[in-house]
Amino acid sequence: MTRDEKFGRVLAIADVLGERTLPANKASISSRYSGDFARHPEKVLKWIHEELIAYNHNWGDREMLLFEYLADEIAGLETDEFNNTPLSGKYLQAVMSKRAELNNLISADQAAKKWDMHPSTVKNYCAKGKIISTKIGKTWVIDGMQPNPKGIVDEEDE
Known part of the structure; x- marks a missing residue:
């Protein structure tokens, strides 16, 4: 799996967790962070992580499971992959693919x-x-x- 695919999967899981956790009047994680995420994935992932953690008081079992899944995906990144080198547009395919999988x-x-x-x-x-x-x-x-x-x-x- 490529670095772009790994980061795309991470963003998809974070987005689904955000949909289940963040206030209804708040835009989705992917709509707010997608462009910045593609340019600076490590930095923006830190922002996303902090935002999700701030709402962990809203988590039930499914959200805890999604967070564990997110942690597993982040842990699956090699140390040299976890940086701010921009992602190619291919990460978007991984986002959409993973979102579809998560919905099922x-x-x-x-x-x-x-x-x-x-x-x-x-x-x-x-x-x-x-x-x-x-x-x-x-x-x-x-x-x-x-x-x-x-x-x-x-x-x-x-």
Whole structure:
């Protein structure tokens, strides 16, 4: 993954977290910071981070999960990538792609209800890579747009 893509993913997660946290009369993070972010990503990311933290009293479980996800993405940047070298326009594609993905995320419990499965089964499928998912901390986050995996047969069961 390129540096532009990594920073784009970071901005998308911060934007979604901001939508869920910031006052309704406040413009979105991406609309306020996108241009500056492209020119000075390290500096502007610091501003965004400080703004989000200032509203952490509004966070519930989903917002904490998004913040953990944001932290994981920032941690995924190599030390030499975390600087103010301008981003190319390609970071925008990563922003839009990640936003679309975030809009479809559901928890393992939500997936279990949707697919009429036990939550433990869903988590086991996640761990085995049979469900498109990401682990953030101790929580599985699942792409809710994928088809019902009920037809999956464990190799151990064959």
